[in-house]
Amino acid sequence: DAILKMRKVLEGVENLQQRVFSKMSHALLGTPTLHASTIEGGRGLSTYPDICKLQLEIRTIPGISGSELIQQFNEILTNISMEDREFKGELTLMFERGPFEIASDTKIVQTLRSSISKFLGMETPYIGMSGWLDSEIIYKAGMPVAIFGPGGAGEHAAIEYAEVDQLSAATKVLAGSIEDFCG
Structure with missing residues (x-):
C-alpha cells in the first residue's frame, strides 16, 4: 500500500523540519519552512495503491543550498528503504530558486x-x-x-x-x- 508507506516519508519530513529547519534562523526571514503541499495516490476504492506522489514546498533562507536539501531528502528515502525492503522512493527536484537579500542602504x-x-x-x-x-x-x-x-x-x-x-x-x-x- 503505497499511501501507507508514504507515511514514513511524511514522518521523515516532519523530523527534518523539527531537527534541522527549526534550529536555523535569519534576522529578516525567520526559520525556513517545509510543508507537504500535495499528495496523491491510488486508482480506485477496491485497489491497493501501487504509487503515491508527494510534493513538498520548501522556503529556504540564505545559507541553505539546494544540494544540501537533496542530500537530506535522499537520506530519508535511503533510511526508509533500509528498514522496509518493499519501499521504493525517488526524489525529483521540480523547481529551485534560492533566497536572496539586498542591503537596506542600497x-x-x-x-x-x-x-x-x-x-x-x-x-x-x-x-x-x-x-x-x-x-x-x-x-x-x-x-x-x-x-x-x-x-x-x-x-x-x-x-x-x-x-x-x-x-x-x-x-x-x-x-x-x-x-x-x-x-
Whole structure:
C-alpha cells in the first residue's frame, strides 16, 4: 500500500523540519519552512495503491543550498528503504530558486522607502518575506531590486485580491520611485 508507506516519508519530513529547519534562523526571514503541499495516490476504492506522489514546498533562507536539501531528502528515502525492503522512493527536484537579500542602504531600497513616505505619509520598516518572487532572478542578473506592492488579502488562496485604493496608492509610489531612481 503505497499511501501507507508514504507515511514514513511524511514522518521523515516532519523530523527534518523539527531537527534541522527549526534550529536555523535569519534576522529578516525567520526559520525556513517545509510543508507537504500535495499528495496523491491510488486508482480506485477496491485497489491497493501501487504509487503515491508527494510534493513538498520548501522556503529556504540564505545559507541553505539546494544540494544540501537533496542530500537530506535522499537520506530519508535511503533510511526508509533500509528498514522496509518493499519501499521504493525517488526524489525529483521540480523547481529551485534560492533566497536572496539586498542591503537596506542600497539606492533602490532608500528610493522606494522615500517614495512611500512621500506618497503614503508613513515610514516603512525594512523587512523580509519567505515567498519567492522573480526579483531573485533580476537581482542575480545585476539589477537593483526592492519588493513593494499593494495590500490585499487571500495570499496564495483561491481568491486573492487588492482593493482599488491600494492599487492606486501603490501606483503613485512606484511611479515616484521610478522617477527618482532613474532621474
